[in-house]
Amino acid sequence: MIPDFIQQxxxxxxxxxxxxxxxxxxxxxxxxxxxxxxxxxxxxxHPLDFFLQKELPQGSGGSRLISGNHPILNxxxxxxxxMAASQNQKALYFSSGYMAxxxxxxxxxxxxxxxxxxxxxHASLKDGIRLSHANRIRFKHNDLNHLEHLxxxxxxxxxxxxxxxxxxxxxxxxxxxxxxxxxxxxxxLIVDEAHGFGVFGQKGAGRFANENVFAxxxxxxxxxxxxxxxxxxxxxxIDYCINFARSFIYTTAPSPLLSSILLYNLIQLEQHAETWxxxxxxxxxxxxxxxxxxxxxxxxxxxxxxxxxxxVKEVANILQEKGFGIIPIVAPTVKAxxxxxxxxxxxxxxxxxxxxxxxxxxxxxHLDAVIEQKNMQYxxxx
Numbered sequence: 001m002i003p004d005f006i007q008q009x010x011x012x013x014x015x016x017x018x019x020x021x022x023x024x025x026x027x028x029x030x031x032x033x034x035x036x037x038x039x040x041x042x043x044x045x046h047p048l049d050f051f052l053q054k055e056l057p058q059g060s061g062g063s064r065l066i067s068g069n070h071p072i073l074n075x076x077x078x079x080x081x082x083m084a085a086s087q088n089q090k091a092l093y094f095s096s097g098y099m100a101x102x103x104x105x106x107x108x109x110x111x112x113x114x115x116x117x118x119x120x121x122h123a124s125l126k127d128g129i130r131l132s133h134a135n136r137i138r139f140k141h142n143d144l145n146h147l148e149h150l151x152x153x154x155x156x157x158x159x160x161x162x163x164x165x166x167x168x169x170x171x172x173x174x175x176x177x178x179x180x181x182x183x184x185x186x187x188x189l190i191v192d193e194a195h196g197f198g199v200f201g202q203k204g205a206g207r208f209a210n211e212n213v214f215a216x217x218x219x220x221x222x223x224x225x226x227x228x229x230x231x232x233x234x235x236x237x238i239d240y241c242i243n244f245a246r247s248f249i250y251t252t253a254p255s256p257l258l259s260s261i262l263l264y265n266l267i268q269l270e271q272h273a274e275t276w277x278x279x280x281x282x283x284x285x286x287x288x289x290x291x292x293x294x295x296x297x298x299x300x301x302x303x304x305x306x307x308x309x310x311x312v313k314e315v316a317n318i319l320q321e322k323g324f325g326i327i328p329i330v331a332p333t334v335k336a337x338x339x340x341x342x343x344x345x346x347x348x349x350x351x352x353x354x355x356x357x358x359x360x361x362x363x364x365x366h367l368d369a370v371i372e373q374k375n376m377q378y379x380x381x382x
Contacts, residue, residue: 016309017310017330018330025325027323027324027325028323030349030350031323031324031353032325032348032349033324033326033343033344033349034325034327034344035325035344036221036223037222037225037346038222038280038300038345039198039225039280039346039347040346040348041225041226041265041269042226044225046261046264056070056072056260057070057255057256057257058256060073060252060253062252062253063252063253069253070256070259072260073253073256073259075259076230076266077091079263079266080218080232083266083269084201084203084205084206084209084216084232085232086209088234089232089233089234089235090233090234090235090238091218092241092242093229093230093259094229094230094248094254095228095253095254096227096228097192097217097219097220099251100247101125101128101217102127102247103241103245103246103247104190104217104241105125105128105129105131106132106245107240107241107245107246108132108134109131109133109134110132110133110134110158111133111134112156112158113135113156113158113159113160114136114137114156114158115132115134115136115160115161116139116147116150116160116162116187117137117138117163118139118141118163118174119139119140120142120167120172121167122164122168122192123333129162134160135156137150141167141172142175144175144181147161147181148181151187152185158188159185160187160188160189160214161178161187161188161190162190162192163178163189163190163192164191164192164194164196165191165195165196165208166193166195166200166207166299168195169301169329169333169334169340170302170303170340171300171301172297172299173207173297174191174207174208176211179211182212183212189211189212189214190213190215190217191206191207191211191215191217192216192217193207193216193219194217194221194222195299196208197218197219197220197223197224198222198224198269199222199223199277199299200298201273202274203269203273204223204269204270204277215232215237216232217231217232218230218232220262220265220266223269224262226261226265227254227262228258279347280300280345280346281298283300283345283346283347284298284299284300286351287354287355290355290358290359291358291361300344300345300346301343301344302344302345303340303342303343304341304342304361305338305339306339306341307337308339309328309330311339312329312339313328313330315341315364316341319341319357319360322360324360326341326343327342328340328341341361343357
């Protein structure tokens with residue numbers, strides 16, 4: 001027996017054309033425009049000697065507070081601190097960015113505080129906020145005037161502001177001036193650097209590495225080409241997470257073997273960040289100039305909005321038929337009417353392929369004609 005509501009919710013998803021299935025993707029790496037592997041580290045061939053000489057176990061065997069605190073995990077934290085932490089900061093290694101966001105925000109969110117969060121933050125941040133006991137107030141995306149209005153009238157004992165440095169669905173950048181606003185109203189700033197770490201900053205440290213920030217979350221499933229995440233904050237905040245972040249305390253520690261791959265990638269990233277950033281920036285400029293005639297920003301993410309589920313899925317299907325690895329993003333991941341193609345650029349995208357994709361998107365009216373022709377063929381076959 002299955003409760004009726006489960007089947008009903010699935011039926012509603014199908015009726016609204018929002019039913020999710022796991023995609024079967026088959027595209028050449030050169031035409032990958034959907035992964036977050038910005039520096040192509042996830043698809044590189046690693047030197048086996050680097051890992052075999054360490055004789056690492058494949059599993060950790062328990063949480064980090066019991067049997068899972070393998071020395072290689074501490075090496076990862078030390079490497080992150082070397083790359084991205086200020087003098088008085090430490091790093092704490094979680095199994096994923098989702099777990100890091102969940103653990104930090106649910107632990108910080110006590111009843112006496114108010115969390116102000118950007119409307120477009122990632123689902124993991126929103127879930128962490130929901131799990132907390134804090135009051136929560138949403139402000140308009142990247143709207144400092146709206147945030148200031150809310151901070152000014154707040155009577156909360158403690159105020160926290162939660163943002164992303166690079167927003168994952170459209171590539172927009174959080175204004176660095178938000179740090180001054182937080183200082184003015186005595187609010188603590190928490191920044192998710194999932195898409196900023198590696199891509200921005202000296203040694204790939206991220207966009208807010210040199211700003212006055214309460215805590216940053218650096219995720220390793222994007223530019224670092226692996227998995228996991230670190231919360232970077234003061235000694236006291238790290239101690240607090242070790243004691244109160246439930247997604248850290250009550251979960252199996254990251255695999256030592258996988259952590260060694262991450263460590264190798266982080267070392268490579270530290271050494272080559274500037275060169276890789278410059279190469280990626282050239283590809284971003286090439287794509288945006290050919291598509292828009294100018295450069296909006298240097299984020300490798302672009303959200304190409306095509307309203308309505310049916311339309312964006314049809315366009316994605318046509319591009320997939322041409323070999324492009326592109327996935328449509330629909331509600332509830334984005335708001336209804338804001339459906340889009342989320343396009344990510346990488347070092348492994350050749351310039352000619354980038355130009356080819358921008359050409360198809362630039363001439364979307366041609367794709368509209370193809371869609372209309374397909375629909376006419378479908379109607380005639382009914």
